[in-house]
Structure formats: C-alpha cells, structure tokens
Amino acid sequence: MLNSKYAGLLGLTLLSLGAATQSHGQRLGNSPYSRLGLGDTYFNTGGVRQMGMGGTGVAAPNGVQVNDLNPALLYYMNRTTWEVAVSSQYKTVRNNVQSQKTGSATLGYFALAVPLSTRWGAAIGLKPYSAVDYESIQTGTVANDPNTQVISRYQGQGDLSEAYFGQGIRLAKGLSVGVTAAYVFGSIDLTTGTQVGSDASDRVTTLDHIHYSDFRFRSGIHYRGKFTDKLNYNLGGVYGFQTNLNGERQLTQQRLGADGSQLAGAASETLADGTGYAVVPALAQLAISLDNNKNWSANLDVSQQQWSKFRSFNQQGGTVGVALSNTLRVAAGGEFVPDPTSVDNYFKRVTYRAGLSVAEMPYRPGGEALYDRAISWGFSLPVSASPLEASTISLGFTYGQRGNIDVRTVGSTQERNIKEDYIRAQLGLSLNNRWFIKRRIE
Secondary structure: OOOHHHHHHHHHHHHHHHHHHHOOOOOOOOOHHHHOOOOEEOOOOOOHHHHHOOOOOOOOOOOOOOOOOOHHHHHHOOOEEEEEEEEEEEEEEEOOOOEEEEEEEEEEEEEEEEEEEOOEEEEEEEEEEEEEEEEEEEEEEEOOEEEEEEEEEEEEEEEEEEEEEEEEEEEEOOEEEEEEEEEEEEEEEEEEEEEEOOOOOEEEEEEEEEEEEEEEEEEEEEEEEEEEOOEEEEEEEEEEOOEEEEEEEEEEEEEEEOOOOEOOOOOOEEEEEEEEEEEEOOEEEEEEEEEOOOOEEEEEEEEEEOHHHOEEOOEEOHHHOOOOOOEEEEEEEEEEOOOOOOOOOHHHOOEEEEEEEEEEOOOOHHHOOOEEEEEEEEEEEEOOOOOOEEEEEEEEEEEEEEEOOOEEEEOOEEEEOOEEEEEEEEEEEEEEEOOOOOOOOO
C-alpha cells in the first residue's frame, strides 16, 4: 500500500494532468510565424534544466531532474521525481514600419520519472508540442478598381500537446537505449475574414478547423565513457520518426456583421468536411557532453528536421500553402555547481547554467534563410538535502531574436519580413523521493 508521500506524488501528477488539459488556449502572444505548418514547434529541447543550457541535454545524464529529450537517459534516474513547470513569454513583434508588444503565461509541462530497477527507468509526462497564435490585417484594392479597398484579417489559435511514456534500459556498461511513445492531440483554428470597402457593414469569413490526434515514436541511445578518472564523455542520439498525424478538418464560410456576430438569415456554408493527415518529418539529434561526475558539464547538441517533407491534407506547408524548408539547430551550454556538498555556504550548492543556440527557421522568403538566435541562463536552488528526499526550484531564461525586418519587392508590391524579440522564462519544481526501499524498522 502506498504511503502518504507516494499518494501525494500520484495526486500531484493527476492534478497536473487535469490542469494542463484545461490550460489549452493560453498561448504565448502574437507570433506571425506560427501561421506556418503546425505552428511554433518546440524542437524537443527539454524542460527547465535544458532551457538554462540553451536547449542542450541529449547527452547530459542527470539523476534528480527529468530529461525527456533522450529516453535512454531515464536509466540514470536514481530517485522517483515529480517535476512541473510554468512558462511565460514577453515579446515585441515588428517590421520596418510598426511594432506590437505582447505576452502571457501558461502551465509548461509536468513529468513523473521512476527508477524501476538498477538497469531500468521510466517516465510519463505531458508537454506542449506546438502552438498557433497570430493576428494580422492586410489592406489592398480591388483589381481594376483602385478606389475600393479590400481589408483581410488573418487569425489563428490552437495548440497541440504531447502525452508521453518513455523507458530507458542499460544494455551494457556505459551503454543505454530508450524509446518514447507519445500521443499528440489538439486543435488548430485558422480564420480569414475579407471585407470589401472600409465602410462595409459585413464581411465574409472562412474558418478552417483541424483536430489532430495520433501517436509518435522517438528512440534514443547514450554511451558514457572515461578519458581520465576526472573527465568523462557522453555521446547521445535521438531519432523522432516521421509520422502521418491523423486529423479531422472542417472548412466553413459565413457572413459576419461589423460586431463579429453572424448576420440574421445568413447560414454557414460547409466547404469541406473530412479526414486526412499531416506528414510530420523526422527529427534527428546528436550530442556530446563532457563532465567530471561531480560539479560541472559542458554540452554540444545538433539537430536537423526535414520540414520540406511537411504536408497537411495533401497541401505543402499546410493550409497556408507556403513551402517549408529543412532546418538545422546548433546549441552549446553547460552547468556548474561550486560545491555540491557545502554545508556552510548555500550558494555553493546552487547550480548555475548558461547556453547559446542558433536555429534555422523553416520559412524562406525569397530563398533567404531566417534564423532564431538566443542566449540562455538559469539556476537550480536546492530546498532540502535529505539523503532520501530532495526538492529543487529551478529557473530558466532565454532572450532571443528571430527573423528580420528586410523588405523585398515582388512585382509591384513590397513584402516586409517580421522580427520577433522575445524573452522566455520557466519556473520549475522538482520533488524527489526514494521509492521501493524496504524498511528495516517498522
């Protein structure tokens, strides 16, 4: 029978699952680039610990914080660990003529990892997979009638989440493998409204609603060896398999009044209603890490994803129809604890982290590559240091810029790129406990 501590962790897990399910729709501010593909994807860059190291960690084992990047690293979990985090973001979105500031907060993720034996670890969790949140207005004129204005409003909202179950097993000394099965689910709503004439009392609106739900699989491998007694190396790799993500799509058109309500007597028209799928390309990640098995580690991660293969309901680039390109991401980071065993100086037991990352974006306006460049930093603050129990509060921060404000001339029109300056933060709590230890004295 579970004691009160075990029941408490189980209750927190179920509570987090319910809260995370209800938090859908709380996105992180206007992001025009989320109009493409499945929205802003999270590149399998991990939780609050990995965030502080620039999103690295594929080859960085840790025994007291959940690493969901590489399932092979679950073998290294030496305590039952429950972890939850909240995320926030503040950003400025701008082109060469105007700007907008926006941001919000939401529940980030939760995970529960359990060491099942000396050779086997497992974890369950729920985390975001992608998010769509944008709104923009474009103005133009009717062909052959330059005096009549056309106003187009584009809006998108929705998110996909990933509920996963991962396992890591040690095969031989230093060598472990793992696999993660994830159920991806969620809905995306894309709305396009067209109004002819600035004084028009109504507009035609098209709503594209897609609900996705299907399984994805990810495999991992990790090898740990020694250069010397005080210097270890770690090699890691993760491969997320290409998936046909099943979806249900309904495309409707309706006439709305100036206040956004449906006009009396104007029925909605269904333009499409059926099933299909999105081709989500494979994701490959390779990494190397160095550490002294005591108080520091340094990591280098590289990932590549073939977004040129992305299709949604047989259309390249999804419902927007913009072709996507393959991406490459490179990140470097590390962590340092001055003295993990210090008893007279608390700050010597604090873990300090920092990292850098550069990622290509899948959108190539005019064939030009756009980048997401970021610096990260973070801390882990120990709350208790019991031999059998420990709690840690972790903070992770990222400041970055993606896109640019270049202007291109296409025919007789100008196309303006968009740049985002953002700062993201995560606050995480990790609770650790030794399970499955037989009591000597009752």
